[in-house]
Amino acid sequence: MKKYLVFLIAVLTLSGCGSNTSIVNSWRDPDVTVAQEHFKKVLVVALVKDEASRRITENRIAASNQIFKTSYQYLNESTKQLTQEQKLKILQDENFDGVVTMRLVSTDKETNYVPGTYTGMYYGGFDGAYTGMYGYGFGNWYGMYSPNFYDPGYYQETTSYMVETNIFSLKQNKLIWTGTTKSEYVTDLGQTVDAIMQAVVGEMKKDGSLPK
Template structure:
């Protein structure tokens, strides 16, 4: 096993709704890669107002690799700590990296899904029943089938735009950022899995992480 821990590698094995999550855009520092940083202790920060969602998100990421630590374990009194105090805690606890995740936007879109027509009408040619072998009662009966026509309907889709940032505390700067879009999200945990899979895939693509 390599001496350094490659950021986010473990989440590649996670299952989830990855097909509904994709990278919208990303950027990496051209002078440094995540692999080069050799992170050993990384703070995970979910920038959300709801405490339950924050803990679910941070716990989900932290469960993928011992290198990740949840922010609520160290910075739970966020409203009372100054920026300098927070940085002092991270320094004292020997953190060398930070991953932040925040919801950029939540948009709803309503689309019409057209109905389907079975095509079974009398069973003859040109819509007329002719009694020709193979076009008898079985096809004619289709016109009375409840599956004859599946009516259209309106479908509401919610898209979540989430920004993921990776900071190097050693260099005191942002080294990678990416925005993902997730649709049909019904479970927060699985959505987080899918976001991290998309992030890892993009980081392998841009060279931040070595190819699989």
């Protein structure tokens, strides 16, 4: 239980400032919770094509607590040709009792219009108070439309990433929790992984998989 509490605290303190991440949907096994499993050794598997991204993701999670172990240490080129049963036996021999997988489900691009802002003299006057345009020449009136007074709108393309996180119990050999997150404004993969884990833990606390 002590190790479990340390794990929970470590995950909750992860920073999510690298992206805007939220839970889209989730499901939990009605008969068992993550807390009830009392995991002692969990394999972290990042299902991505790029090996560098795989290692960054797995290392980021593994660094949060010693309960997590990266999959590339156990499942790599040397085990690529093994059957699923043989790979599972490796994990059993290494005393793994849980697995966390992360998989990029889809990448969507959205284009949104960001309206401009107007702070022209007509509303504030030249002296900070409304005085209207009476008494001023065309030159002053025309100055209202200079870049100093008007910031034009623009179109902004945003890419959102849908990531599926699954938690398996090897003792029961079944999926016990799954959730999909949506991340936007991604600038750093490591911080995005932090944000996903933070969102996942928050959702598991809501659905009773973890104690509040």
